[in-house]
Amino acid sequence: MDYLIRTDDFTSKKAVLKVVGVGGGGCNAVDRMIEEKVGGVEFIAINT
Template sequence: MIEFEERPSQIGTNIKIVGVGGAGGNAVNTMIQNELSGVEFIAANTDVSDLNKSLASIKLQIGKKL
């Protein structure tokens, strides 16, 4: 039998969800609206207008020259 010395709540976890593009951004917004907790949300997109609609705390504009 396997036994853990630490309880799972004591183990530091760091979960980040990255939504890329329109569909990824929509998925991130849905998770935020459904109050998924304990997760950091990041939205990445080439379209700045889509990023402005994002509820994610971190927004990255990628491919500015595209």
């Protein structure tokens, strides 16, 4: 049985990074990352 592996589909995709901060400490961590201008990340903060 022959197999064909295509790698060109993987090279055009980028990783998606999401940071979820939960509670006071998590929200503080998200705030700190935003202050430091961490790029390429989607931030989500949930305060409890």
